[in-house]
Amino acid sequence: MRIHVLRGPEIAPDKPHTFQVDLRGLVDLLSHHLYSSPRVFLRELLQNAVDALTERRVHEPDAPAHVRIHADGTSLRITDTGIGLTETDVHTLLATIGRSSKRDAAHGLETARTDFLGQFGIGLLACFVVAREIRVVSRSARTPDTPPVEWRAHDDGSYTVRTLPPGEHPHPGTTVHLTARPGTEEWLTHDRVLTLARDFGSLLPHDIRVADQPVTDLPAPWDRTHPSPAARRAALATHCESLFGFRPLDSIDLDLPLVGLRGIAHVVPWQVSPAHRADHRVHLRGMLLTERADGLLPDWAYFVRCVLDTDALRPTASREALAEDEALAGVREALGRAVRDRLAELAATDPERLGRLLAVHHLGVKSLARHDDGILAALLPWLPFETTDGRLSLDEFARRHRVVHFTRTVEEFRQLAAIAAAQGVGLVNGGHPYACALVERLPYVRPGTVVAELDTGTVTDRLGPLPPGAEPALADLLAVARTVLDAHHCDVDVRAYRPVTLPALHLDAGSARPGPRTGAEERAGHRWGTGNRDAPHDDAPRARLVLNHNHPLVRRIATLDDPQLTATAVEALYGQALLTARRPLRPVDHALLDRSFLALLDRAVRPPAARPGAAADSAPGHPAGEHR
Structure with a gap:
């Protein structure tokens, strides 16, 4: 390796200088830090051998082209029948870091750079990861009458070059000998070298063997x-x-x-x-x-x-x-x-195969389809979506419904799915990745399809009105409910809607719109005087609990004459509506659920004589009418 050392007194102030190089440090840098694993040493050896075969075949198309590797745990030997090196090549190519035969036509290796695997001329130094000494013996096919040359390098950065007797390497080509560095012997065992050679070189177009075992596995x-x-x-x-x-x-x-x-x-x-x-x-x-x-x-x-x-x-x-x-x-x-x-x-x-693929990877395909109307149209009958009719393709869903309604969030879909389905409205969950974008592209790939967003405000407006004469009986219930839920920033409404199995509907603050207020609400706000009459019209968004007058439980709660029991029942309905909508529960919501459940359970298990209004209520520790 060429080192130019210029001592201080001899340096002219305006004369260009040559970098000084710490060979040991440079070898360590290239052999230990450029590569991710010691295993690359074998790839570099194979690479140099295959490049040498490639170069020789350019000049001698019928030249032999094979590589033989032997390893015994303490050393490794790899021999190729490639182009070989002259003594000048050895000094120029092996002893100068950064010089590459693959980009230097001045030394007779003129093959196009793209025909070679290696491009950087430093691969041989990777062998120092596992070797303390590298010995290269080579004979040039371009000058077969010249004697073979030996280049021997050590991991301290020193090297020697000498010519050998002609009989020591009689045929053109190169042999590289590695002597194991202490602690790295496992990398030079026969089995490890065979595994690495097959991993790296299974597709190489040459006869390569480790001992007598083939490495390549062609055709691909x-x-x-x-x-x-x-x-x-x-x-x-x-x-x-x-x-x-x-x-x-x-x-x-x-x-x-x-x-x-x-x-x-x-x-x-x-x-x-x-x-x-x-x-x-x-x-x-x-x-x-x-x-x-x-x-x-x-x-x-x-x-x-x-x-x-x-x-x-x-x-x-x-x-x-x-x-x-x-x-x-x-x-x-x-x-x-x-x-x-x-x-x-x-x-x-x-x-059938496509269906199995999409069942697992529909998200990736949807990501493609949102930018590719052609693939969306082709896969429309197979891409699955969550809908109020179950898991369906958009194509099947559009055949079932005149209008394809969708929500933009998963939370809205969970809140509205039951209500929409009960009213015969088909709804697609657009909150999943790419779903909303694909639904909105549906009219472009399926002409005639009508797509419309369905939000909670629209659904609230579609909920049925109360039966005639029902409002006065709801005034007390609404008054209690508004007082109880005001602390939760939630308004209350009563409508008659389907499904009748759903006693209450919780609508998010961000999307709930105040609907027309009933006379019962107006009277309840005025009667309780809590300032709630104006709350639904505040600028700050508030959630909304819509009680279902069609549900028998709601109508029974409206007949209670115990405000505390009514308040507990309202809290229970509110908590149940949160769970039905799968809303993330805040600590205050957890506390409300625990409180309402335990209070209702307490009333359910009390003996009749111990219920509010009975003499037993004034027993020690349980004051009459206590709401626990």
Whole structure:
């Protein structure tokens, strides 16, 4: 390695200087911190060997092309029949950090840079992660009459170069010897090296062996022939299980000839989070580049896992990830189209398989469909939505209802679903991810469909009026209810509506609108004089509890002549309405539920003689009429 050391007194003030380099520190930086794992040492060795084979085949198309690896736990030897190195190449390429044969035509290695796996000329230093010494013996195929040359380097940054007798390395090519660093012997065992070689090099187009065991497994799974489409799907599923540990719901062919990309996308059989980092396996000209490629697919396609080989994508400096550039952006868009086209194809040819896929990954597909009317139209009969008729597709729901009503929040849907269904109004829960946007796009992909938002104010306006003559009997109930619930910032109304099984309806503060006030409400507000008469018209939003006059319990509560029992019953109805609407309960709501439940339970279990108004009420510790 070339080191220029300039001592202070000899330095001219206006003369350019050369950086001083701490070789030990630089070797440590490159071999321990550039790469994520020691396992990459074998990839770098394979990469250099395959690049050497590629270069020799340019000049000698019929030259032998094989790589042989031997490992015994203390050392490793890898031999290739590639282009080899001259003594000048060794000094220039191995001894100068940052110099790469793949970008330096001055040394006779002129093959286009894209034909090589390596691009940065520092990969050999990765071997110092596991080795204390690296010995390279090479003979050049370009000058076969020159003797072989040896380059021996140590992890302290020192190296030596010498020529060898011709018989020590008689044929062109290169052999790299590694001597294990103490504590790293496990990385140089036969089994570990074979596993790593197959992981990194299974798609390399050369004869590569560890001892006598083959490494490559060609043709690639997506290029193999099968007797039937079913047999091919089964073979791809088995391959997916061996790589990713699952049998896919479907496998999607990926073929982009313009960027030399071929591969398969497998659909995960369980729900995954969009934030989960995808485990895509990307090979670069046959060599595994990464098992965790980011940004390979659009965000909506988080439910597939890819394995592919490409010629055109550019790796990062560590060659463990893809560089984010225009080429990757174009590939990402094209792969997204391939997944989209497969979904449309399943809709036309295999709806059963599509149904199984959407049952698990409908959110990801909905994310695509909100920006793609074509895929929304194609998948409309299969995309599931929560509705008042159960879990249905929008297509089926629109056939059942003249108007497709929807809510914008889950809370509104829970509050209004029972009321809407009882009135024959079809309602879609638009509060789930992407649901509202897709419902609003429905008229564009299904002409003639009418879509309308349904909020709590609209529903309140549709609730039936009270029967004639019912209002006076409700005045006392409303007065007590308004007083009790004022502390909860909740107004009270009484209507007659369906279903009759629902005694009370709780409407959120943000969407509840005050409806027409009944005469009973006006008289109750005036009688109790609490200022509540004007409360519904305050600017601050207030929730609303709508009691159902059709429910027998509400009518019985209106006949009570015990204000305390009436107040307890109102609190119980309020709490039950909160639970029915699945509202998040505040501490004050929990306290109200506990208080009303225990008070009603206490009254239910008291003997008749101990109820309010009886002599037993004045027993010690229980004053008459005490409301507990």
